[in-house]
Amino acid sequence: MPIKTAPRSDDKTFDVAVIGGGMIGPAVSLGLLERGLKVCILDEGDDVLRVARGNFGLVWFQGKGFGMPRYVEWTRRSATLYPDFAAELKEYTGVDIGHANPGGLELLLGDEEMAHRRHYLGQIYQQAGGNAYEVEFLDRKQIEDMMPGVTFGDEVTGASYSPLDGHVNPLFLLRAMHTRFQQMGGTYLPHHRVDGVTGNGSAYELKTAGGMVHAPKVVIAAGHGLRQLGPPLGLDVPIRPQRGHILVTERTRPLLPMPMSAFRQTHEGSIMLGVSAEEAGYDDRINTATVARIAERAGRIVPALRQLNIVRSWAALRVLTPDKCPVYQESASHPGIYAIASHSGVTLAAVNAKVASGWIAGDPAPVEFEAFGLERFDVQKTA
Amino acid sequence: MFKRRHNNMQTVPIIVDGIDIAAMEGESVAAAVLASSDEATRTTPVSGASRAPYCMMGVCFECLMEIDGIANRQACMVRVRPGMRITRQQGARMLRSDIE
Numbered sequence: 001m002p003i004k005t006a007p008r009s010d011d012k013t014f015d016v017a018v019i020g021g022g023m024i025g026p027a028v029s030l031g032l033l034e035r036g037l038k039v040c041i042l043d044e045g046d047d048v049l050r051v052a053r054g055n056f057g058l059v060w061f062q063g064k065g066f067g068m069p070r071y072v073e074w075t076r077r078s079a080t081l082y083p084d085f086a087a088e089l090k091e092y093t094g095v096d097i098g099h100a101n102p103g104g105l106e107l108l109l110g111d112e113e114m115a116h117r118r119h120y121l122g123q124i125y126q127q128a129g130g131n132a133y134e135v136e137f138l139d140r141k142q143i144e145d146m147m148p149g150v151t152f153g154d155e156v157t158g159a160s161y162s163p164l165d166g167h168v169n170p171l172f173l174l175r176a177m178h179t180r181f182q183q184m185g186g187t188y189l190p191h192h193r194v195d196g197v198t199g200n201g202s203a204y205e206l207k208t209a210g211g212m213v214h215a216p217k218v219v220i221a222a223g224h225g226l227r228q229l230g231p232p233l234g235l236d237v238p239i240r241p242q243r244g245h246i247l248v249t250e251r252t253r254p255l256l257p258m259p260m261s262a263f264r265q266t267h268e269g270s271i272m273l274g275v276s277a278e279e280a281g282y283d284d285r286i287n288t289a290t291v292a293r294i295a296e297r298a299g300r301i302v303p304a305l306r307q308l309n310i311v312r313s314w315a316a317l318r319v320l321t322p323d324k325c326p327v328y329q330e331s332a333s334h335p336g337i338y339a340i341a342s343h344s345g346v347t348l349a350a351v352n353a354k355v356a357s358g359w360i361a362g363d364p365a366p367v368e369f370e371a372f373g374l375e376r377f378d379v380q381k382t383a
Numbered sequence: 384m385f386k387r388r389h390n391n392m393q394t395v396p397i398i399v400d401g402i403d404i405a406a407m408e409g410e411s412v413a414a415a416v417l418a419s420s421d422e423a424t425r426t427t428p429v430s431g432a433s434r435a436p437y438c439m440m441g442v443c444f445e446c447l448m449e450i451d452g453i454a455n456r457q458a459c460m461v462r463v464r465p466g467m468r469i470t471r472q473q474g475a476r477m478l479r480s481d482i483e
Contacts, residue, residue: 250455251428251475269428269475304478309455311444 022052023345031357054316055170070371078351104165234333241317428475
């Protein structure tokens with residue numbers, strides 16, 4: 001007996017197809033949905049590199065944007081937008097992403113580290129052309145006065161401080177964005193690995209593991225996947241993986257009132273330790289020596305941390321451009337296809353949702369984007 | 384209340400919340416506490432809810448107690464020793480300023 005096939009309900013046609021369900025894709029998608037666009041997120045399964053699940057959770061301003069004042073401005077914009085962004089996510093999804101903006105410190109051990117940090121941040125300040133740069137240096141006594149409950153190691157000489165620094169719970173951020181995305185009518189399509197994009201400037205066809213998807217606009221926010229997807233579409237973005245490690249301690253009573261770059265105490269009481277950078281290709285396994293080095297330095301800064309057991313550790317692969325600054329680029333050969341690449345998916349989530357989305361929807365590009373294009377990597381042109 | 388399947392082992396005196404308890408040689412702190420009382424062994428740092436040993440094999444971290452002055456110890460992974468002082472843990476561990 002012939003089986004009648006039901007009318008196919010899998011007509012996958014959207015205004016914007018966003019490739020990538022990590023920190024960047026969902027953030028941008030929220031802004032697109034707010035503008036009434038029909039949006040899908042094409043994601044893979046959990047057997048792939050999940051950079052967005054390995055985050056430390058800093059919303060961090062100080063030290064970003066060396067050599068690129070526009071990135072300083074873009075980061076400031078995101079930090080400024082964050083309180084409302086977090087409140088909005090909580091209001092609609094009930095998920096508290098734990099955003100706090102108590103300011104942040106980069107603790108420094110010895111005069112040499114102080115001098116180096118002063119020089120580095122001083123250059124960022126000068127590059128900004130005399131504009132305000134919300135970073136200051138504190139000596140040891142000022143840090144102690146700021147945090148009377150914390151005993152610092154003998155080697156701590158001071159810190160750089162920014163009132164714009166803060167932190168979130170990155171896993172709750174990811175969950176809140178995905179929840180909000182579906183609440184607003186977005187279509188989340190897991191197991192839709194994109195194998196190719198064809199078409200011209202007005203209609204694109206995406207060949208995915210879950211069938212064909214059609215959209216006039218495509219955003220590639222696929223993390224390391226951009227290396228394969230981008231080049232045939234005129235988006236040869238020179239990103240590479242850089243491995244970072246994170247350690248998590250057992251929970252303790254509130255000890256650290258603000259994030260200190262290399263470590264932060266979560267709302268629930270765990271202390272996360274991080275900051276490492278290794279060139280290890282796509283190998284995201286743990287390097288025990290690195291874990292030990294991270295723990296050792298944290299103990300030199302706040303010796304009481306040595307009492308704590310490490311209960312988890314993992315490594316994840318940053319999406320890093322050669323200048324560590326983000327890429328926001330529309331393809332010249334394939335108009336309507338956009339690439340976004342950055343290792344600061346958490347920090348930039350608010351500005352990606354509220355501002356970068358407008359650029360994809362058709363607004364004029366934000367002024368900062370003059371610096372975020374691919375041409376800066378073209379040695380021939382800039383030489 | 385839990386009952387031991389064998390009661391013929393050597394006893395080990397321990398102190399749980401100030402009360403003398405006869406533990407059995409070779410058993411874990413979690414086993415000894417469960418055999419002596421059906422009360423919760425800690426409260427969580429996040430919600431304050433009561434908790435007690437669960438997996439008994441070092442995985443779930445539900446059995447955290449203060450043992451000989453050190454909080455957050457996995458009671459199921461620590462074997463009883465004579466004179467051990469064990470305290471039910473309230474909330475998160477406090478770091479001590481007198482040791483490093």
